[in-house]
Amino acid sequence: xxxxxxxxxxxxxxxxxxxxxxxxxxxxxxxxxxxxxxxxxxxxxxxxxxxxxxxxxxxxxxxxxxxxxxxxxxxxxxxxxxxxxxxxxxxxxxxxxxxxxxxxxxxxxxxxxxxxxxxxxxxxxxxxxxxxxxxxxxxxxxxxxxxxxxxxxxxxxxxxxxxxxxxxxxxxxxxxxxxxxxxxxxxxxxxxxxxxxxxxxxxxxxxxxxxxxxxxxxxxxxxxxxxxxxxxxxxxxxxxxxxxxxxxxxxxxxxxxxxxxxxxxxxxxxxxxxxxxxxxxxxxxxxxxxxxxxxxxxxxxxxxxxxxxxxxxxxxxxxxxxxxxxxxxxxxxxxxxxxxxxxxxxxxxxxxxxxxxxxxxxxxxxxxxxxxxxxxxxxxxxxxxxxxxxxxxxxxxxxxxxxx
Numbered sequence: 397x398x399x400x401x402x403x404x405x406x407x408x409x410x411x412x413x414x415x416x417x418x419x420x421x422x423x424x425x426x427x428x429x430x431x432x433x434x435x436x437x438x439x440x441x442x443x444x445x446x447x448x449x450x451x452x453x454x455x456x457x458x459x460x461x462x463x464x465x466x467x468x469x470x471x472x473x474x475x476x477x478x479x480x481x482x483x484x485x486x487x488x489x490x491x492x493x494x495x496x497x498x499x500x501x502x503x504x505x506x507x508x509x510x511x512x513x514x515x516x517x518x519x520x521x522x523x524x525x526x527x528x529x530x531x532x533x534x535x536x537x538x539x540x541x542x543x544x545x546x547x548x549x550x551x552x553x554x555x556x557x558x559x560x561x562x563x564x565x566x567x568x569x570x571x572x573x574x575x576x577x578x579x580x581x582x583x584x585x586x587x588x589x590x591x592x593x594x595x596x597x598x599x600x601x602x603x604x605x606x607x608x609x610x611x612x613x614x615x616x617x618x619x620x621x622x623x624x625x626x627x628x629x630x631x632x633x634x635x636x637x638x639x640x641x642x643x644x645x646x647x648x649x650x651x652x653x654x655x656x657x658x659x660x661x662x663x664x665x666x667x668x669x670x671x672x673x674x675x676x677x678x679x680x681x682x683x684x685x686x687x688x689x690x691x692x693x694x695x696x697x698x699x700x701x702x703x704x705x706x707x708x709x710x711x712x713x714x715x716x717x718x719x720x721x722x723x724x725x726x727x728x729x730x731x732x733x734x735x736x737x738x739x740x741x742x743x744x745x746x747x748x749x750x751x752x753x754x755x756x757x758x759x760x761x762x763x764x765x766x767x768x769x770x771x772x773x774x775x776x777x778x779x780x781x782x783x784x785x786x787x788x789x790x791x792x793x794x795x796x797x798x799x800x
Contacts, residue, residue, distance in 0.1 A: 721750075
């Protein structure tokens with residue numbers, strides 16, 4: 397079903413990045429109405445927005461007055477996304493000021509609203525801006541945390557518009573949830589993602605096929621639902637999820653150290669990463685060369701620490717919920733669920749998300765399907781769908797355990 401999306405664009409230099417957000421929504425089949433402020437049109441002209449959206453640009457309350465655009469656009473929207481959202485625009489939204497078409501649209505919208513801020517660091521950190529952001533969030537709006545990096549001119553710091561791909565992903569997740577409550581608000585969660593590497597020498601390593609997509613989807617979904625999220629990323633080549641603190645690691649030892657540090661005081665830990673079970677006993681400081689006699693080197697392996705079992709057995713916060721992942725295949729000793737149930741008992745976590753990876757399924761895919769086993773004997777089958785959809789089912793299960 398086609399969704400009606402309003403893309404509000406306020407007057408910042410980052411307005412040009414909103415073109416990519418618009419393109420993604422349009423190519424995904426959404427009906428998009430662009431509502432730029434007068435200042436935004438100084439950066440990107442109306443013809444650009446019209447060409448990318450395939451429809452006239454709404455920018456003035458005095459155009460098409462008989463259609464009452466200052467009311468109709470907001471009333472008919474399934475989602476309003478403002479990107480970039482300047483400090484001025486968010487101040488007006490927080491205080492109910494409606495002096496142009498975009499702010500009128502925000503007042504009349506009864507759908508989910510997402511703001512993607514972009515401004516200089518000092519403006520973002522100012523108490524007035526922080527108070528306005530808090531007000532908007534209290535009203536149920538999603539205000540994405542700005543990114544850190546190069547700003548206008550030579551300045552760097554927090555206030556950069558998040559990556560357009562991430563803005564689209566967050567807005568799509570909000571749209572899919574239909575404005576559901578921010579049920580992770582006030583919660584701190586830790587998510588691990590990707591696959592670790594264990595080095596044989598400076599250029600070779602033992603690794604696995606985990607892309608990190610499911611972990612990144614989990615982190616993004618938690619942020620959309622209001623959580624404070626730390627993502628421990630092991631060698632994933634993906635854009636940082638908007639509004640998420642990212643800690644990068646390579647080896648299993650580094651992953652363990654980062655997870656243990658972040659898990660202290662966290663309400664939930666979701667171990668979606670694929671840590672290597674083994675590492676070389678010795679790692680060569682120089683590249684291992686081919687032998688002239690054609691012989692091959694012998695690699696001796698030792699077991700890595702079991703991070704999931706460790707944090708499950710020694711909870712680092714009262715009432716902490718721990719979720720593990722199991723990539724399984726069947727064999728002569730049992731089926732996928734047989735091995736998964738044994739792993740759940742062995743690890744001691746609250747939930748285990750089981751993926752059947754026979755034939756290389758799941759790895760690198762945009763979709764996933766799983767069975768979620770609970771330590772209480774529960775079983776939930778999640779049919780094939782997006783990794784975001786699976787993420788929300790997992791968080792639903794976590795929230796039920798918070799309540800109990």
